[in-house]
Amino acid sequence: MHHWHWLIVIYLFLGGLGAGAYLTSFAAEKGWLGKNSRLKRAGYYIAAPVVAIGTALLVLDLGQGLYKPWLLFRLLFNLGSVMTWGVYILSLFIIIGLIKAFLVFKNKTAPSWLTWAGAVLALATGAYTGLLLAVVKAIPFWNSFLMPVLFVASALSTGLSVTALTAHFLEKEGSTDATEGKVHLALVIVEIVIVAIFFGMMAAGAKGPVGAESASLVISGKYAIVFWGYFIALGLLLPLVVFGLEYQRAKQPGRQVVTEPASLGTEITTTAEGSQQSYLVLVTDLAVLVGGFALRALVIFAALPIWDGKLL
Amino acid sequence: MDSAKKISISRRSVLKAGAVATFVLATGITPTMVKADTAQDTPKNPNQIGFMYDQNKCINCKMCAMACKETNNWEEGTEWRRVIVGGKDNKYYLSYSCNHCEDPACASVCPVLAYKKRDKDGIVIHNPDVCVGCKYCMYACPYHVPDFSTATGRINKCHFCYERQDNGEKPACVSKCPTGALSFGVLSELRKAAGATAQLEGMPSPDLTKPSWVLIPKA
Structure with missing residues (x-):
């Protein structure tokens, strides 16, 4: 009884990713990610295109997307439908995001209202991808206010990762401040808490037996490997450990200098460790993306309807 | 810039925000409390x-x-x-x-x-x-x-x-x-x-x- 498939999974993932990327560069621009952050531009560049690609996939998934595309204009009609809200939010976000990216590229200052409008729309985009599912009462697994909250947390985390990855290859200037890792650590911790509450309550039957059945499909059923391996281990625990260690290290500068005698040998080890560390962070950022994608797939494929269509 | 102070403030506020968020999330899992009139009530449209x-x-x-x-x-x-x-x-x-x-x-x-x-x-x-x-x-x-x-x-x-x-x-x-x-x-x-x-x-x-x-x- 799955009516939505991989295209929708990718669409939900990219929606969150683009929204998070914008918010990452927005935060960097505001100085919330440390001084002279290298993340000030990369997120702006990828945000709108990523969301636009997701939207294009959504259109392909529509039965009439290529057949009678003029009907798509009607998607703006039902102001009571969350999907209609999404069409407005995504369209505006793509437009504002492209303008902002262009101005950043040209080294021109964007008007403050535009930058802020983009940030608000980015947050709305991330929340919308979850809200679209949360309002469906006939799917107990989706029908929770935690769904948009979880999607926003994942959007911020994946957005920060994709921006860091892009900046790594794009930016020659700017620095990696410890604040960046600290913020990501906080995001991962928040997401773990939300995930624990969401799946805990769902499994405990807070949304009825069908919700519990969906949760057990994910936790111990046929999606358990994707859940524990890709989402929990790669997407949450690895970043928790890696960003956690980075944070510990950043908190105690000069510890090695105090405890160990300075010698040529240790200096070389430290440098090698440092570059290994940065590769580890890159790999971790990739793992965050894998985890975020796994989450969207789990949510779509573990959706069980409130009635299985059978007569008892 | 006193970085130690900055960190301690942010950690405390993170913990506080976390506690508040946890409470909100825990109570917020059920968005739709179905307390509608029962289906056996008179239909809104008498001609239904x-x-x-x-x-x-x-x-x-x-x-x-x-x-x-x-x-x-x-x-x-x-x-x-x-x-x-x-x-x-x-x-x-x-x-x-x-x-x-x-x-x-x-x-x-x-x-x-x-x-x-x-x-x-x-x-x-x-x-x-x-x-x-x-x-x-x-x-x-x-x-x-x-x-x-x-x-x-x-x-x-x-x-x-x-x-x-x-x-x-x-x-x-x-x-x-x-x-x-x-x-x-x-x-x-x-x-x-x-x-x-x-x-x-x-x-x-x-x-x-x-x-x-x-x-x-x-x-």
């Missing part, structure tokens, strides 16, 4: 019509579904009316189609307003000519009524033979039922029947969408 199905009279001949298919030319892959079998020794049947709900979930989620609930008699009519085929309604309907045709890329569903009814005829399914198991009429009248209910065991609560159907379960 509905199907009535008597499980005692049904013999699983499927004439209703066949008549519907013939009359309405179901698009490939869609079933406007189904007869399902279950219960003890597979001796229980249910013929069902759209319930023309008082609160149709399909209509509320449809982004293109393809669904219209008629004022005249409360029939929920889907217009396939404006449907974009997003399939959102397939998730929203607790009864799995909207069907997607991969051949035409759009949704189809029962419209209660509204054109036949406008011409004074009965819906095709009702007209072909040989045992009188399937009938239709004004909902408030149908609900007066003995043993009438709006829910069979294991089926969705009528509080979700307030379906305009009357069931008489097998005694």
